[in-house]
Each structure stands twice: as C-alpha cells, then as structure tokens.
Amino acid sequence: MAPTENATTATTATPGAPTGLQKAVRWHPPSYDIRVEEIPIPQIEHPDDAIVKITLAALCGSDLHIYRGHGGVSEVHTCGHEFIGEVVALGSSFGKDVKGRPALYSSLKVGDRIVSPFTVNCGECSVCRLGYTGRCPEGFLFGSPALNGGQAQYIRVPKAGGTLFNLSDPSTWSSSMSAEERKNALANLSDSSLLMLADILPTGVFAALQAINHPKVQPVLTGKPWPLCFTGAGDGVSILEEDRVFTAAIIGLGPVGVCAAISLLDTVSTGKIPFRIIAIDPNAARREKMKVVYDTIDASGKAGGEFSVLSIDEAKAKAKEWTNGVGCTAVLEVVGNVSALNLSYELVSAFGVIVSVGVHGEPPLPFTGRQVYNKNVSLDFGRCPARAMFPPAFDLLVKRQDIFGSIGEPASLIDSVVDFGKAAESYSAFDKGEVGKVIFDPWK
Secondary structure: OOOOOOOOOOOOOOOOOOOOEEEEEEEOOOOOOEEEEEEEOOOOOOOOOEEEEEEEEEEOOOHHHHHOOOOOOOOOEEOOOEEEEEEEEEOOOOOOOOOOOOOHHHHOOOOOEEEEOOEOOOOOOHHHHOOOHHHOOOOOEOOEOOEOOOOEOEEEEOOHHHHOEEOOOHHHOOOOOOHHHHHHHHHOOOHHHHHHHHOHHHHHHHHHHHHHOOHHHHHHHHOOOOOHHHHOOOOOOOOOHHHHOEEEEEEOOOHHHHHHHHHHHHHHHHOOOOEEEEEEOOOHHHHHHHHHHHHHOOHHHOOOEEEEEEOHHHHHHHHHHHHOOOOEEEEEEOOOOHHHHHHHHHHEEEEEEEEEOOOOOOOOOOOOHHHHHHHOOEEEEOOOOHHHHHHHHHHHHHHOHHHHOOEOOOOOOEEEEEOHHHHHHHHHHHHOOOOOEEEEOOOO
C-alpha cells in the first residue's frame, strides 16, 4: 500500500508539474470544523501517480460522517472524494507500451480530461479483475487521512492507470454505446454533469442493480417459483399476475437515493417489469425534490408501474396496502444509520432483500439473528465499486440529461456551484438538509 499522505509537507518537485501552495478545504477534529487553508501542491511520489488540476469537486453525503465526527477519524486532512479535472503530471510508468497493465499506463497523457471514482483501484489484482474495485487491497478512499481529497486545486492520484477514466479518449472504456456515440455524447456533457460519475450515480446504479438481480427477486421476474426460477424446469406452483409485481422501497432521498430511484425506475421500465416503488424520506424538501424529478422523467424511464413519494409513516401504510401486508420484495437503504435499517427490516417481506449502500459507522446492526432467520432476509451491504459501475452509470447519465444536465432547477440534483469561501457554510447547510448537491469551483 502507498504510505499515508502528509498533508502539509511538500515532496520533491515533479518536472513540469506546478509547485508552490494551493487552496484546499480541510477538516479539523473533533467535528464540524471546516477551514480553507493553503497547503503544498502535491507532487509525484510513485511512478504510477498522476497529478490532476481539479476543475470541479463536490460535497457528498458521505463527507458528513467525518464532518460530524462519526467517521473514526482524528487527523486533519483535505476533504472530498468526487472530482473532475485535467492531468498536469504523470509518473514514469506512463507513456510506454505497457504489456499486462491497465491500458491507461500506455495511453494517458498530460492534458487529458479525467474523472475519478472515489477510491483508488490498482486494476491489476484479482479483486479488481472480478469487478470489486471498491475493495482493492491497494486502494484508499480520497478525502481521508490516508489520502488527501479532491476539494482542492490539485490532487495526487495513486495507481492512476487503474483508477482514472480518460474523458479525452472514450475508446478506453466500455459502454453500450459505440466509441463514436460516446465521443458525441461527451461533447454535450458539462463537467458538473460528468462529476456525478465519481460517486453518487454509480452508487445509485449499484444499489438498483443489486436489488433487481438478487436471487430472492427472481421468482417475481421470471414468473416461476423458487427454485424453479433458476432452472426453468417444471411447472411448479402457478404464479398469479399480482405475484409478478416488483415491489420496492427506497429509504433516503438525498442525491444518492434520487440516483437509485432514477436507476431502478429505468431498469424496471425498460425491462417491462410491472412495479410499485415507494420512495421515503422524513425531510419534506427532499420528498418534494423527488416528486419533481419523477414528474420530469419521460415515459421511457418510468412506464409500467406506480411510484409514490412518502414520509415514514405514510410509507408503512402504503407498503401494507400495496402488498396485502406481505412487505416489499426489496428495500434499498441509502442513509447509513440504525433507524433506516430498522425501517428496512419492517418493510421487507419474508424472503426479501435489504440492499444497503449507506455508509455505516460503529453502531451494531439492529437485527438479532433470530429476526433475520425468522424472515429469511438477505442483507447486502457495502461500498460501491465505482470504477466497475462507471459504464452503466455513464449510459444512464447520457439518457437522463433531463435530470443530470442542469444546475439550480427544481428537478436538478445539483443546487449550486460555489467557491471555497462558502465551504464551511455549504457543509453546515447540507448537514441540516437545507440544500442538495453542492459543487465547489476551486478557481472562483
């Protein structure tokens, strides 16, 4: 693993790279202390490194765990794990015809535009090859004491050839679109829109993908009872049309929850899967945002079912009404606290699945073994492998520019783009649920 970064000590200057001081948004322990400070511009420390000049960085709900003092962190560091920018320096591993390593070591150049997933991924180990990039043994989370984050003017990206996506050369990553279609799409996408590929959109797609592809959901999708849904053999018990309605709940309607809802709606609609989805949040402003987003999506992204945005108590009543008291086939938990997990357990059906992509802390899970056993509930927890999820997230980003392409509109996920001078104010307002997604322009 790479060494823990020293945030205040400059390393040896990198030929061709900027030197001197930069502005950065920094967290100070124990909690709620955000400062904009001058720190050294990072330099190349390893041959696999890249230095990126950041054009935009975002404030994410996950940043609030450390902000509130709940992240188990006690060291000052540069915040943020969502950033987009331009390569200004590369280590000596780049620019060669490298065999057996990620392609970007051969093709990435100074001047290329990039977007980064929120974790470092080597792209060369078994974990990465299997697509579980969020848990690469060589990986670190940007915006932690181990690795300075993207709410700065420059950032060092370790294992850059296995981590970054080259927006200047779309032929270097996969998509359902052709390379030419990707190139044309990129020409019409703003940096603020592309920035969502760093975390919130891949994580939303990840949650939806895990839910709809879970083994427990297959009887609903195939029309065959368990376990014939896997073999296709035999007639088995007759399944009624009402049994084939996919019923789901999404708990938490922050930016990631909205992305999960958009992705799940798109999946069931394009797959012609009858559905009933309940979107839940105790915050009235977030519920209103979700309603406007849903109304803005055209029929191609939501046809074939019912969608209801409700408070917690309303959602409990609606789930009972829609399922005759059975419960939801799948629950997507996008909050990351005990109360959200308790609600998930209450809403999920027997033989259902709880998919949790919320960032959880030290409190233990609120279920006993007996409770989980008695419902045959499957629990699917953890970090999104953002790099692996980039291709489907990019395709959805292009398709849903009616939501992802604007700033400050009623249906926009991004509320505003601000300078670093408003960093402390933005963290406070986001923490209180007073604003949605905020983006920092480090050069304003």
